[in-house]
Amino acid sequence: MEPLSARGLPRLSWIDTLYSNFNYNTDGYEGDGAEDGKSQDGSETLPYIDESPTMSPQLCAPQGPDGEAVSPTPPEGLLPGGEIEKGLEMKKLVLSGFLASEEIYINQLEALLLPMRPLKATATTSQPVLTIQQVETIFYKIQDIFEIHKEFYDALLPNIQQWDEKVTVGHLFQKLASQLGVYKAFVDNYKVALETAEKCSQANSQFQKISENLKVKGPKDSKDCTTSVSMEALLYKPIDRVTRSTLVLHDLLKHTPKDHPDFPLLQDALRISQNFLSSINEEIDPRRTAVTTPKGEARQLVKDGFLVEVSESSRKVRHVFLFTDLLLCAKMKKTAVGRHQQYECKWYIPLADLTFQTLDDSDSCHSIQVLPEHEIEEMKIKISVLKSEIQKEKKAPKGQSRVERLRKKMNEQESWLLLHSPTIPFRIHNKHGKSYLFLLSSDYERSEWRESIQKLQKKDLQACVLSSVELQVLTSSCFKLRTVHNIPVTSNKDDEETPGLYGFLHVIVHSAKGFKESANLYCTLEVDSYGYFVSKAKTRVFRDTTEPQWNEEFEIELEGSQYLRILCYENCYDKSMLNKDDNEIVDKIMGKGQVQLDPQTVQSKNWHMDVIEMNGIKVEFSMKFTSRDLSLKRTPSKKQSGVFGVKINVVTKRERSKVPYIVRQCIEEVEKRGIDEVGIYRISGVATDIQALKTAFDTNTKDILMMLSDMDINAIAGTLKLYFRELPEPLLTDRLYPAFMEVGALSPVDPAAKENCMMHLLRSLPDPNLMTFLTLLEHLKRVAEKEPINKMSLHNLATVFGPTLLRPSESESTKGQHITSASDIWSHDVMAQVQVLLYYLQHPPITFAELKRNTLYFSTDV
Numbered sequence: 043m044e045p046l047s048a049r050g051l052p053r054l055s056w057i058d059t060l061y062s063n064f065n066y067n068t069d070g071y072e073g074d075g076a077e078d079g080k081s082q083d084g085s086e087t088l089p090y091i092d093e094s095p096t097m098s099p100q101l102c103a104p105q106g107p108d109g110e111a112v113s114p115t116p117p118e119g120l121l122p123g124g125e126i127e128k129g130l131e132m133k134k135l136v137l138s139g140f141l142a143s144e145e146i147y148i149n150q151l152e153a154l155l156l157p158m159r160p161l162k163a164t165a166t167t168s169q170p171v172l173t174i175q176q177v178e179t180i181f182y183k184i185q186d187i188f189e190i191h192k193e194f195y196d197a198l199l200p201n202i203q204q205w206d207e208k209v210t211v212g213h214l215f216q217k218l219a220s221q222l223g224v225y226k227a228f229v230d231n232y233k234v235a236l237e238t239a240e241k242c243s244q245a246n247s248q249f250q251k252i253s254e255n256l257k258v259k260g261p262k263d264s265k266d267c268t269t270s271v272s273m274e275a276l277l278y279k280p281i282d283r284v285t286r287s288t289l290v291l292h293d294l295l296k297h298t299p300k301d302h303p304d305f306p307l308l309q310d311a312l313r314i315s316q317n318f319l320s321s322i323n324e325e326i327d328p329r330r331t332a333v334t335t336p337k338g339e340a341r342q343l344v345k346d347g348f349l350v351e352v353s354e355s356s357r358k359v360r361h362v363f364l365f366t367d368l369l370l371c372a373k374m375k376k377t378a379v380g381r382h383q384q385y386e387c388k389w390y391i392p393l394a395d396l397t398f399q400t401l402d403d404s405d406s407c408h409s410i411q412v413l414p415e416h417e418i419e420e421m422k423i424k425i426s427v428l429k430s431e432i433q434k435e436k437k438a439p440k441g442q443s444r445v446e447r448l449r450k451k452m453n454e455q456e457s458w459l460l461l462h463s464p465t466i467p468f469r470i471h472n473k474h475g476k477s478y479l480f481l482l483s484s485d486y487e488r489s490e491w492r493e494s495i496q497k498l499q500k501k502d503l504q505a506c507v508l509s510s511v512e513l514q515v516l517t518s519s520c521f522k523l524r525t526v527h528n529i530p531v532t533s534n535k536d537d538e539e540t541p542g543l544y545g546f547l548h549v550i551v552h553s554a555k556g557f558k559e560s561a562n563l564y565c566t567l568e569v570d571s572y573g574y575f576v577s578k579a580k581t582r583v584f585r586d587t588t589e590p591q592w593n594e595e596f597e598i599e600l601e602g603s604q605y606l607r608i609l610c611y612e613n614c615y616d617k618s619m620l621n622k623d624d625n626e627i628v629d630k631i632m633g634k635g636q637v638q639l640d641p642q643t644v645q646s647k648n649w650h651m652d653v654i655e656m657n658g659i660k661v662e663f664s665m666k667f668t669s670r671d672l673s674l675k676r677t678p679s680k681k682q683s684g685v686f687g688v689k690i691n692v693v694t695k696r697e698r699s700k701v702p703y704i705v706r707q708c709i710e711e712v713e714k715r716g717i718d719e720v721g722i723y724r725i726s727g728v729a730t731d732i733q734a735l736k737t738a739f740d741t742n743t744k745d746i747l748m749m750l751s752d753m754d755i756n757a758i759a760g761t762l763k764l765y766f767r768e769l770p771e772p773l774l775t776d777r778l779y780p781a782f783m784e785v786g787a788l789s790p791v792d793p794a795a796k797e798n799c800m801m802h803l804l805r806s807l808p809d810p811n812l813m814t815f816l817t818l819l820e821h822l823k824r825v826a827e828k829e830p831i832n833k834m835s836l837h838n839l840a841t842v843f844g845p846t847l848l849r850p851s852e853s854e855s856t857k858g859q860h861i862t863s864a865s866d867i868w869s870h871d872v873m874a875q876v877q878v879l880l881y882y883l884q885h886p887p888i889t890f891a892e893l894k895r896n897t898l899y900f901s902t903d904v
Contacts, residue, residue, distance in 0.1 A: 130207050130298075130299075132296075133294060133297040133298055134202065134205050136290060136293045136294055136297060137201075137211065137290075137294070138202055140290045141195070141198055141199065142261065143286065144191060144194070144195050144198070145195065145261055145262070146258075146260075146261060147191060147279060147283055148188065148191055148192055148195060149258050149260070149261075150271070150276050151187060151191065151276075151279070151280075152188065153256045153257060153258040153259070153271065153276060154184050154256065154273070155184060155185060155188060156256070156257075157252050157256065158177060158181045158184065158185075161177050161249075161252075162174065162177050165177055171248050171249050172242055172246070172249060176238055176242055179231070179234060179235055179238045180235050180238050180273075180277075181235075182227070182228065182231045182235060183224055183225075183228040183231070184228075184280075186224045187224055187225070187228065187280055190218070190221050191218075191283075194217070194218050197214050198211060198214055201214075210302075210303050210304050210307070211304060212304035212305070212306070212307025212308045212310075215291060215307065215308055215311040216307045216310055216311045216314075218287065219287075219311040219312075219314035219315050219318075220314060222314065222315065222318045225283075225284055225318070226318065228281075229281060232277070232281060235277055236274060236277060239253060239273055239274065239277070240274075253272065253273035254270075254272050254273070255270050255272075256270065256271050256272070256273055257269070257270060258270075258271050258276075284315070284318070284319070285319075287315060288312065288315045288316065288319065291308055291311055295309065295312065341365045341366045341367050342365065342366045343363060343520075343523045343524075343525070344364045344365065344366060344494060345363075345364040345490075345491070345494050345525075346361065346362060346363045346364065346520075346523075346524050346526055347362060347526045348360070348361055348460075348529045348530070349362050349480045349481075350460075350461055350480060350481045350482075351371065351388075351478065351479065351480050351481075352479045352481060353388075356411075357411075357462065357481070358373070359373075359457075359460070359461055359529060360372065360388065360480075361374065361385065361520070362480075363520050363524070364491070364494055364495065365516075366498060366501075367392060367393055367394070367503055367504075367506060368390050368391060368392045368393055368506065368508075369390060369391050369393065369396060369470070369495065370387060370390040370517070370520070371388045371478070372385040372386060372388060372517060373385065373386055373388055374386075383521060384517075385517050385520045385521060386517065387513055389478070390508070390513070391470065391478075392472075392503070392505045392507075393498055393503050394499075394503040394504060394505040394506075395472045395473045395474075395505050396470055396472060396495065396499070397471060397472075397473070398469065398492065414829075414835060417462075418459065418462065418463055419835070419837045419838060419841055420837065421455055421462075422572060423873050423876070424455055425452060425459065425572065426873055428448055428451060428452040428455065429452065431448055432445055432448045432449065432452070435448065453531060457529060457531060459572055459573070459574075460529060460530070460531060460572075460574060463483055463572075463574055464483040464574065465481060465483070466481065466482045466483065466484065466485055466488055467479060467480070467482075468481070468482050468488045468491060468492075470495075483574035483575055484574070484575035484576075484607070485566075485609060485631065486568060486575060486607050486636075487575070489609075489631045489634060490634075529573075530573040530574070531573045542570075542600070542601075542602035542603050542604045543600045543602070543603050543639055543641060543667060543669075544600060544601060544602060544669065545600055545668050546598065546599055546600065546667070546668045547569070547597075547598045547600050547603070547606065547639070547665055547666075547667050548595060548596070548597055548598075548649075548666050548667070548668070548729070549579070549595065549596050549598060549606070549663055549664070549665045550594065550595045550649070550663060550665070550729075551565050551567070551581050551592045551593075551594055551596070551608070551661065551663050552592065552593055552662040552663055552664065553590060553591045553592065553593070553661075553662050554589070554590050554610060554659055554661045555588075555659070555660050556658045556660050557587075557588040557589070558588070559588065560586045560587055560588050561586070561587070561588075561612045561613075561632075562584070562585045562586060562612060562613035563583065563584050563587065563590045563610060563611065563632065564581045564582060564584065564590075564592075564613060565580070565592070565609065565611070566579065566580045566608075566611065567579040567596060567598060567607070567608055568606070568607040568608075569598060569600055569603040569605065569606055570603050570604055571600075571601045572601065572602070575605075575607060578596070578598040578599070578725070578726060579596040579598055579725060579726040580725065581594050581728075582594065582728070583613045594728040594729070594730065595728060595729030595730055596726040596727075596728065596729060597726050597729060597760070598726055600639075603639060604638060604639055605636055605639060606636070606637050606639055606665070607634065607635070607636045608634070608636075608654050608663065609631055609633075609634045610631070610632045610633045610656065610659060610661060611629040611630060611631055612629060612630040613629055614628050614629045632657070632659060633656030633657040633659040633661070634656050634657075635654030635655065635661065636654075637652060637654060639667070641667075647666070648666065649664040650664065650665055650666060651663075651664045652665070676768075676769065676770055676771060676772070676849070676850070683740075684739070684741070685702060685704050685739050685740060685765065686736055686739070686740055686764070686765060686768045687768045687769070687770060688770070689769070689770055689771070690702060690769060690773065690810050690811055690814060691808060691810045691811075693810075694810040700809070700810065700813045701810075701817045702810075702814065703739075704739045704761075704765055705765065705814055705817065705818065706817070707747070707750060708750075708758050708759070708761055708765075709818070709821045711750045711751070711755070711758050712755065712758060712759055712762070712821070712825070713821065713824060713825075715755055716755035716756075716758065716759060717824065717825055717828050717832065718828055718831045718832055719755055719756070719832055720831075720832055720833050721832070721833060722756070722759055722825060722832050722834055723759045723763065723825070723834060723838075723842045723843070724834060724838060724842060725756050726756065727754060727756035727757030727758070727759060727760030727761070728754060728756075728757055729760075731753055731754060731757035731760075732757050732760045732761050734749070734753075735749060735750075735757065735761040736761060739761075739765075763842070763843070766843070766846045766847055767846050770851065771850070771851045772846075772847055772848050772849055772850060773811055773814060773815055773847045773848075774807065774811070774815065774847055774848050775807060775808070775811060776850050776851050778803055778806060778807065779848065779850045781803055782803060782848060782878050783874050783878070785799040785800055785803060786800075786877050786878040786881065796881075797885075800881060800882070800885075801893065804882075804888070804893055805893050812890060815847070816888060816890055818843075818847075819882055819883065819888070820887065822836070822839045822843065822883060823883060823887075825839060826839060826883070836880060836883040836884060837876075837880060839879075839883065840876045840877075840879040840880035840883055841876050843879055844872070844875040844876035844877075844878065844879040844880070845871075845872050845875045847879060848875040848879070849871075849875065
């Protein structure tokens, strides 16, 4: 039996609501007023469980070796001597917050009781609104619960008002916990109460008006304003309250010294509360996910999620529900304020009739509007800017009102990104020839949906046709059964949730075991970014083996990432099976798995080894993380030999060249055989290959040209990026960095003035730096000309190379006031560096001779 706790609870039964919707923070317990349970558009939403690690501790009772529940003990060392006074002050804050929410809760119970008395009175008249039995069922135990909490509130209030270190409140919480039997009776009746209220609303318009518009008084200091709340929302409040009381006990124990008289009383109250919660857990069926149709058929929800559907050549976000016998595609209906959100069914297919499009007869995706990559990248930058602005406004004295406006704007932009970024097609159709097309961002996701459907299709399924009533019942149930509640955008997350990692993840894919037959095998690596997953790296194909040994290292850039996915493929060489769609992956997925990027684990300096198990296959890998700030840190030159980490003028002088040999050779090789490579400069090369090339260039080995011709092209591209990153100062120099940032931020209102400034800055560069920059610039423009093939736009290339060419050395970067948060570093410094390089990439060709010859009237101190 799964415990009914804040994490890990099956979400789909009616009692799911028991552990959700806390307004829980470190400062106390905010009141769950009438605005609780409201969506952004004002409509009511059912509570759901947030499984983020910042939520409450497990609420089932801890057990000793004999299986008996034991009293919980807070972690040792929470209140050292000097902290006792601070701890008692925190205790008062916790109690004050809880008292405020207790007042709101009493007002909510009072609002429920207000119609109960007249309804009871009219039940015995000739024109009853409800029968006496219906009234008693709907309002069962509300009066008792109200009296318990009113007494508790009246006893606690004077203790807070006359607070000092000797005040004791443990006996009040102990008494409150001892009365939880009333809540047990309420919980047992909860489902029946809701069903009775719903039936009475449908049968009696007078009761419907009453139940939809109950008036809840605000707190005493809120000028006695009232809010309208539905009866269903208020009936949920007692269930929520048990959890809140348990959470406050956890925090009170944290801030109560062990020798305080309150400590054993609070500990006892917590034990009683947890035992109560455990007793409820034991009575819950953990798989109450079924919906019964009028015909008595039972179907269960297996999987649901938000997908982008292409309908009439336009993209629409849909919520797709996979039941045991059918697939249902729905959209959220707009509802009036105070009404429950509802789904509208767009279409459904019985699984007995569902087939996947075969590769050879699939239609082309070319009719689908695919946005240029640079538009996607530009939107990411806009979102990054908004994130940075939100962080600044939060620290401002009166920034809260602006924060909400910025959040709303960010939500719109993230939703746009989620709608327009997916490109991988997922087609299904029914036996009558009707086809449907979804676009996904990841082959992993497509594989999950396909596997889930195929697994269900192995059962003996019968085709079904739903009547309009059956379809309505099923669609209505989707709201309560759903496991995914919000589209995956960061603006929907709580501030306390981890923002993800910004920087570079180093991953070594070692080996894989568990294949039954020899095959040509490779792995791809994906990480999440801006709500969706992106493929970042790919191992070599290890041919004709059951135990591939790749041992390949990759450096993957993270932009707020929280997960790493590894997919293992069998390479397909049958060209007749190739799909017409550019984005269709035809190789067979042998297995797939995902790990969470825990900051504590991956941020240590040591490699962290792990194994992903997938369909009987085990892939062994290691990883470590470097923050963006550390990974781009430049160190002063300590050597004169070699080329990596050596000043560029030293290298060109030694070589008697205008542009370092390493730059010329890597560019030549990329243009010879990598310019058509998808993701060139974005896809990571194998780290061991890059290190081998680095050593070869540093030692000036005679075999460099041979190595280059044999080496994987992504490794050569990675070597070029590494060379610029390891320069002791950026190619565009520390001295000019502040000017580049200032001029780059100029408004394009006067393009001539901006061009004068930008060209003057280039002329101010030392000759080796300028020649190398212009050589690289023209190369990157040639790469971008092949964007339809390699998917690398000027904007993509600016994003890859901007920080590498401009990021100042450590001494320079610490001179000014710099932002410390990694996500802010991305949205602030890096974005500006990208914009500077993008300006030059979008500029008509610039030559060294013309720059030096063209004297401009405009001048600036640099």
